Amino acid sequence: MGSGIAHVAAAAGHSTLIYDSNQAAAGKAIESIGKISARSVEKGKVSQEESDGMIARLSAAKSLNDLSGCDLIIEAIVENLEIKQKIFSDLEKIVKPECILASNTSSLSVTSIASICKHSERVAGMHFFNPATLMPLVEIVPGIQTHSETVRIIRDYTIQWGKSPVVAKDTPGFIVNRIARPFYGESIRILEEQWKGIPSGEIGMATIDWAIKELGGFRMGPFELMDLIGNDINYTVTETVWKQMYFDSRYRPSITQKRLFEAGRFGKKSGRGYYNYAEGAVIPEPIRDRELGGQIFSRVLTLLINEAVDAYYLHIATRDDIDLAMTKGVNYPKGLLRWCDELGADVILGNLNSLRIDYAEERYRPSPLLQRMVKENSKFYKAEEWHHLKN
Ligand SMILES: NC(=O)c1ccc[n+]([C@@H]2O[C@H](COP(=O)([O-])OP(=O)(O)OC[C@H]3O[C@@H](n4cnc5c(N)ncnc54)[C@H](O)[C@@H]3O)[C@@H](O)[C@H]2O)c1
Numbered sequence: 001m002g003s004g005i006a007h008v009a010a011a012a013g014h015s016t017l018i019y020d021s022n023q024a025a026a027g028k029a030i031e032s033i034g035k036i037s038a039r040s041v042e043k044g045k046v047s048q049e050e051s052d053g054m055i056a057r058l059s060a061a062k063s064l065n066d067l068s069g070c071d072l073i074i075e076a077i078v079e080n081l082e083i084k085q086k087i088f089s090d091l092e093k094i095v096k097p098e099c100i101l102a103s104n105t106s107s108l109s110v111t112s113i114a115s116i117c118k119h120s121e122r123v124a125g126m127h128f129f130n131p132a133t134l135m136p137l138v139e140i141v142p143g144i145q146t147h148s149e150t151v152r153i154i155r156d157y158t159i160q161w162g163k164s165p166v167v168a169k170d171t172p173g174f175i176v177n178r179i180a181r182p183f184y185g186e187s188i189r190i191l192e193e194q195w196k197g198i199p200s201g202e203i204g205m206a207t208i209d210w211a212i213k214e215l216g217g218f219r220m221g222p223f224e225l226m227d228l229i230g231n232d233i234n235y236t237v238t239e240t241v242w243k244q245m246y247f248d249s250r251y252r253p254s255i256t257q258k259r260l261f262e263a264g265r266f267g268k269k270s271g272r273g274y275y276n277y278a279e280g281a282v283i284p285e286p287i288r289d290r291e292l293g294g295q296i297f298s299r300v301l302t303l304l305i306n307e308a309v310d311a312y313y314l315h316i317a318t319r320d321d322i323d324l325a326m327t328k329g330v331n332y333p334k335g336l337l338r339w340c341d342e343l344g345a346d347v348i349l350g351n352l353n354s355l356r357i358d359y360a361e362e363r364y365r366p367s368p369l370l371q372r373m374v375k376e377n378s379k380f381y382k383a384e385e386w387h388h389l390k391n
Contacts, residue, residue, distance in 0.1 A: 001104055002076035003029035004132030007036065009074075010057040011050075011133075012161040017070065019061035021077075026060035033058065036133070068094045072157060074126055076104040084108065085116040092117050100153055102126035106177060107240040110170045111143035120145035126154055127174060129329045136164045137329035139174045164328045166321035172244035175317050175325040177237055179336065181251055182303035184234060185363075187212070187222035188254040190299065196292055202284035205274050210286035211293030212300060217333035222300070223274040226257070227267030231274075235261045249362045301339070302351040303364075308336035309348075310367035312380075319380050337380040345373040 002018065006029065010016040018026040037051040046054075061067055064087075073095065075087060084103060091101060101123045103113050114123035125141025138158045142151050151167060158165040168174035173181070191204045198204045209221020226234045235257045242251040260266075260273060267273030275284070308322055317325065323335020340348055348370060355364040373379070 001128060001130060001132060002074075003033055004130070005074055005076060005104065005128055006058060007033045007054070007133050008128075008161050008163070010054045011046075013057070015057050015059075017059055017061040017067060019064060019067060023062075030055075030058050030060060064090055065094055067091065068096070070095060070099055072100045072102065072154075074102045074104055079105060079107060081108050081112055084113050088113055088123065089116045092119065098122075100124070100150055102154060104128055106174075107172070107237060107244075109143070109244075110141045111145065114143040114145050121147035122150050124150050124154055125168075125170065125174070126158075127168075129176070135329060136162070137176070137325055138163045138165050139168045139176065139325065139329070140165050141168050141170050141174055143170050164324060166317060166325045168321070168325075169314075169316045171314075171316055173237070173241040175311065175322060176329040178241060178316065179304065179307040179311055179322070179326060180330055181238060181241060182307060183300060184222050184226055184257075185238065185251075185254060186300045186303045188256050190296060191223075192254070192256055196295065198287075198292070198296075202275065203287065206284040206286040207289075207293070208296055210288060211296040214288075215290065215293050216297045216301065219331050219333075227273035227275055227277075230266045230269055231257055231260045232266045250365065252363070298351065299355070301343075302348055302355070305336050305340045305343075305348050306352060306367055306370065309340060309345075309369050309373075312337060313367050313369035341379045341381050341386075345370050345379075349374050 002020070006016050006018050010033075018029050020026040020029070034055055037046065037054060040046045041048050041051050067073055073091060075084060077083060077087060084105065088101060088103075095101070097119070099122070101117065103110060103123070103125050104127055105113065105125060106127060110123070110125040114120035117123050120143065123143060124146045125139065125143070127139040127141060129135035129137050140151055140154050140158070142148075155165045155167075166175060172178060187208050190198065190208060191200055198207055205221075205223040209223050212218045212221045220228070235253060238251070238253040238257070242248070242253055245251050264270055265272045265274075268277055271277050275281075308326070311317065312319060312322055316322070319337055323337050326332040326336055327334070349366055352364050352366040352370070356366075
């Protein structure tokens with residue numbers, strides 16, 4: 001992630017230093033940025049001149065002290081609170097008073113990271129999506145100590161870098177990793193069940209993936225995507241969010257995924273995950289039944305919309321930032337709050353209530369805001385905004 005972020009900053013015209021405690025890694029990062037950039041030149045995406053200029057702005061820092069003149073430092077080291085706190089406390093001793101200190105953490109509390117600093121008001125989360133050069137979203141996460149000026153400065157940088165910033169409350173999973181949980185969790189749950197005759201093996205996965213892509217308009221199905229992200233990473237994110245939510249069963253990880261993780265079936269990178277990527281392995285065919293597919297998609301979408309509505313209800317982010325985050329960070333075909341308006345809060349609430357009756361489980365607990373919206377007959381977007389969105 002660090003090299004991708006450095007690439008973005010250098011491409012936008014900033015002199016950029018890369019520091020890594022493993023000396024060789026910084027040099028390797030610059031090498032790999034060079035290769036990626038050379039490919040972009042070949043494809044005609046950037047000119048040779050732009051690429052040369054970007055490379056010239058990059059250098060490897062030999063020690064942390066080399067960062068003393070920086071205006072902004074984005075930390076993207078190992079996801080461990082103590083190690084992150086140590087580097088923030090070391091950095092604070094050497095940087096200028098106005099230097100902004102940001103963390104690319106995906107799951108730790110920004111407030112905890114900042115708490116080690118004397119000037120915690122200049123610390124914030126700056127969460128990029130992988131690959132940072134391609135994904136436009138950046139979640140800016142103020143800790144409770146963060147000054148609004150810090151948020152403004154980080155927002156200006158991200159806009160200057162051609163990214164789409166959103167502001168997220170410092171809560172587990174921020175926006176995307178919180179709201180996206182049922183995309184994976186509910187799909188696995190459907191697979192685990194004897195649900196409307198879906199087989200629990202590869203045909204079942206292929207059928208769910210097909211339904212979400214074909215009928216939902218998503219670029220990738222949940223099982224394909226988990227195999228791409230890595231089941232180790234996806235499982236860990238799910239488990240972290242669940243633990244940090246004080247074991248709210250709505251976020252409970254799945255044993256199916258844990259077993260894959262334990263078996264080293266991480267997905268594409270290990271050659272096998274939900275699917276088998278070995279040469280010659282049979283590619284499973286989905287059951288292309290539009291009615292069944294529609295039911296699968298509706299169940300997953302219902303839970304996603306419920307998460308988005310609840311995130312809005314709990315002030316995790318604004319309406320526009322919630323919708324932007326899911327489209328720009330994970331390529332959803334539509335913002336979920338907009339989708340809620342389109343389908344109707346009453347329909348989503350009805351779906352949840354019937355799932356709740358069938359299962360008697362907390363995971364189908366509707367957001368109180370859905371109930372209120374139905375009572376008040378309200379929507380997220382006004383009619384005139386719809387017109388604007390459609391055009
Ligand atoms: N991989 C992703 O998709 C992704 C997405 C968003 C955010 N993140 C976050 O970005 C951070 C980095 O993730 P990654 O996947 O790039 O990890 P990684 O393991 O690939 O890279 C981490 C780098 O940090 C270096 N490092 C470790 N401890 C250090 C220290 N004390 N000082 C200096 N350098 C140190 C390592 O040598 C390594 O090169 C994590 O906080 C992660 O949660 C990752």
